Amino acid sequence: MTNRYQYRILQRSRGEVRLLKLLPYDGNDKLKFIPTCNIFHVSLHTKPRFTALSYVWGAAADSRLILLENSPVLVTKNLYDAMMALRPTNEHIIMWIDSLCINQLDDAEKSWQVALMADIYRQAEKVVAWLGTADDQSDSVMDYLNSLGAQAEACGMDNGPEPFQEI
Structure with a gap:
């Protein structure tokens, strides 16, 4: 180059x-x-x-x-x-x-x-x-990640960039 x-x-x-x-x-x-x-x-x-x-x-x-x-x-x-x-x-x-x-x-x-x-x-x-x-599968992968994120939030795992800790 x-x-x-x-x-x-x-x-x-x-x-x-x-x-x-x-x-x-x-x-x-x-x-x-x-x-x-x-x-x-x-x-x-x-x-x-x-x-x-x-x-x-x-x-x-x-x-x-x-x-x-x-x-x-x-x-x-x-x-x-x-x-x-x-x-x-x-x-x-x-x-x-x-x-x-x-x-x-x-x-x-x-x-x-x-x-x-x-x-x-x-x-x-x-x-x-x-x-x-993006390719042909990008939308389905992003949809899956969004779904996974929603499930994590529902379980209380949405406490920001800090590592998840049990209380």
């Missing part, structure tokens, strides 16, 4: 990470199927508001084009699909996406940024788990 975007160095002492501003479709037909985003640095100490994306990277050989700071960047099909599905219609959204927010060509950066991932996901305002595009 040849990418033209040049990452600026993060300040480790400040606990910096990169966040993406995923931009809405601007009406330019040439970019209708190309997610566009900007990237910026922020310190986790400032408690920034963002959505973290959790997804399976997928095969690097099956890649798609996005624009990062107007530079062409290839991403896996799975990430492309997630970005297209999450692409806002009006206002941008701020996201953390590991394969784009971490310089994958810098092993030292990768090492300490991966060590921050638990903090990144914990501080995220929302975490989106991308399971992939």
Whole structure:
């Protein structure tokens, strides 16, 4: 994958990470199927508001084009699909996406940024788990999960993100 975007160095002492501003479709037909985003640095100490994306990277050989700071960047099909599905219609959204927010060509950066991932996901305002595009069985699986969730709630197992505890 040849990418033209040049990452600026993060300040480790400040606990910096990169966040993406995923931009809405601007009406330019040439970019209708190309997610566009900007990237910026922020310190986790400032408690920034963002959505973290959790997804399976997928095969690097099956890649798609996005624009990062107007530079062409290839991403896996799975990430492309997630970005297209999450692409806002009006206002941008701020996201953390590991394969784009971490310089994958810098092993030292990768090492300490991966060590921050638990903090990144914990501080995220929302975490989106991308399971992939829907297929023929998706509706029935989601219906089953909703039914299972309703049964769990009926049994009193709806006490939020805390682990279930017997009283």
